Amino acid sequence: MHENEENPRVAVLLIGLDRNDPQFDYQMTELANLTEANQMEVVSTLTQKLDRPVAATYFGKGKVEELKEAVAFHEVTMVVANDELSPSQIRNLEAQTGASILDRTALILDIFASRAKTRLAQLQIEMAQLQYQLPRLRTSMNVRLDQQTGGGGGSFTSRGSGETKLETNRRLIEHQISMIKKEITEIEADDQNRRKYRDKQAIKSVALVGYTNAGKSTYMNELVKRYGENQEKTVFQADMLFATLETSVRKLNLPDNQTFLLSDTVGFVSKLPHNLVAAFRATLAEAAQADVLLQVVDYSDPNYKAMMDTTTQTLKEIGITDLPMITVYNKADRMIDIKYPERTDDTLILSALDSSSLDMLVDTLHQKLFADLKEYTLLIPFSDGQIVAALNDDANVTSTEYLEEGTQMNVILTPVEASRLAQYIQE
Numbered sequence: 295m296h297e298n299e300e301n302p303r304v305a306v307l308l309i310g311l312d313r314n315d316p317q318f319d320y321q322m323t324e325l326a327n328l329t330e331a332n333q334m335e336v337v338s339t340l341t342q343k344l345d346r347p348v349a350a351t352y353f354g355k356g357k358v359e360e361l362k363e364a365v366a367f368h369e370v371t372m373v374v375a376n377d378e379l380s381p382s383q384i385r386n387l388e389a390q391t392g393a394s395i396l397d398r399t400a401l402i403l404d405i406f407a408s409r410a411k412t413r414l415a416q417l418q419i420e421m422a423q424l425q426y427q428l429p430r431l432r433t434s435m436n437v438r439l440d441q442q443t444g445g446g447g448g449s450f451t452s453r454g455s456g457e458t459k460l461e462t463n464r465r466l467i468e469h470q471i472s473m474i475k476k477e478i479t480e481i482e483a484d485d486q487n488r489r490k491y492r493d494k495q496a497i498k499s500v501a502l503v504g505y506t507n508a509g510k511s512t513y514m515n516e517l518v519k520r521y522g523e524n525q526e527k528t529v530f531q532a533d534m535l536f537a538t539l540e541t542s543v544r545k546l547n548l549p550d551n552q553t554f555l556l557s558d559t560v561g562f563v564s565k566l567p568h569n570l571v572a573a574f575r576a577t578l579a580e581a582a583q584a585d586v587l588l589q590v591v592d593y594s595d596p597n598y599k600a601m602m603d604t605t606t607q608t609l610k611e612i613g614i615t616d617l618p619m620i621t622v623y624n625k626a627d628r629m630i631d632i633k634y635p636e637r638t639d640d641t642l643i644l645s646a647l648d649s650s651s652l653d654m655l656v657d658t659l660h661q662k663l664f665a666d667l668k669e670y671t672l673l674i675p676f677s678d679g680q681i682v683a684a685l686n687d688d689a690n691v692t693s694t695e696y697l698e699e700g701t702q703m704n705v706i707l708t709p710v711e712a713s714r715l716a717q718y719i720q721e
């Protein structure tokens with residue numbers, strides 16, 4: 295990306311606390327990448343080894359002094375911290391250094407805000423931003439808010455009027471949050487109806503998950519181009535962090551007429567802000583409902599292991615733990631001495647740019663979703679009549695018998711379906 299004359303990159307200083315976390319270096323690299331993704335340029339980095347942040351100022355006293363000097367020396371107006379800071383830490387650091395302080399959470403929120411394209415994504419991010427601002431009204435964030443809401447500038451005539459303004463701003467934000475929540479609920483209800491309809495059709499679904507920039511959308515597009523119901527319906531893919539913020543679902547028809555849905559969604563990053571995860575929970579629900587997760591990993595990145603941990607961690611946070619997973623070690627074409635495509639069970643080494651890699655991926659998905667069909671005998675208690683109805687609608691039922699304990703059915707199921715119905719299966 296080229297620098298825009300009218301929109302020069304803001305020079306920033308990075309700060310971080312090294313708490314003896316083995317992932318610290320990786321997190322600082324990640325922070326630098328995030329900063330650059332937000333049109334900023336890192337001019338220097340300051341770190342301190344400490345067990346925990348100093349409550350008032352994040353860094354210790356001497357380090358804050360050093361930071362102040364660095365701010366003056368590099369003539370920067372903004373400092374970016376690797377952690378989420380408390381409102382008072384931001385206030386104190388701003389007062390002592392003269393720079394505005396942006397913490398990791400606010401940085402990620404800014405990037406998301408600039409990338410959001412759909413109404414739902416915009417609302418989700420706006421809500422997360424407002425929730426983040428609420429306790430921070432006395433920091434430099436306040437100035438931005440005043441500009442947004444047309445509130446008066448800072449006057450210190452009386453403490454009383456300041457408190458009132460704070461209270462007004464707070465109520466204004468709370469009101470905005472509740473309006474946004476309402477609109478989000480309406481959009482989501484609509485999405486859920488669509489999902490329910492799909493469930494009824496019992497179409498298998500696969501969700502792409504993984505760290506940002508791993509290649510998820512690239513796989514989505516390659517598969518849509520090959521098998522998409524509508525081959526033009528590709529999604530945005532780009533070499534940038536958080537290219538994708540909305541969930542897209544596409545229906546794919548394989549050559550043997552088997553059909554499944556593939557969903558592509560927002561990528562992960564370590565320490566993804568909690569309120570952002572919460573805001574995206576519904577978007578990510580698509581992944582939670584999948585039969586199989588397809589994790590894409592940028593194998594060519596030296597930090598790929600940490601990125602996989604981040605993915606596992608984030609999935610856990612949104613409540614996705616037990617889904618079958620296929621892992622794709624991607625971008626093998628960028629590596630020397632790595633043979634691809636390669637497969638060991640559910641683990642693949644591939645390149646999204648290589649057509650034999652795509653063949654192997656499709657074979658693996660096909661096996662996982664549709665192979666190993668088996669006939670099972672299910673005994674379903676009368677109290678679970680809806681299961682019987684659903685099986686009659688969607689599944690391949692070979693016989694039905696009404697016993698005293700419930701309905702006994704012989705049904706042909708995939709392993710995935712069988713695991714869902716495990717409680718009814720007779721030995």
Ligand SMILES: Nc1nc2c(ncn2[C@@H]2O[C@H](COP(=O)(O)OP(=O)(O)OP(=O)(O)O)[C@@H](O)[C@H]2O)c(=O)[nH]1
Nearest residue numbers: 507508509510511512532533536537538561625646
């Ligand atoms: N060399 C190489 N580049 C790849 C491969 N797969 C994807 N890329 C590139 O990696 C970049 C990121 O790809 P995307 O598909 O947008 O990544 P993503 O996982 O969807 O990223 P987010 O939406 O940000 O989470 C793009 O520039 C792709 O062209 C691959 O196998 N080899």
Ligand SMILES: [Mg+2]
Nearest residue numbers: 510511537538
């Ligand atoms: Mg993407």
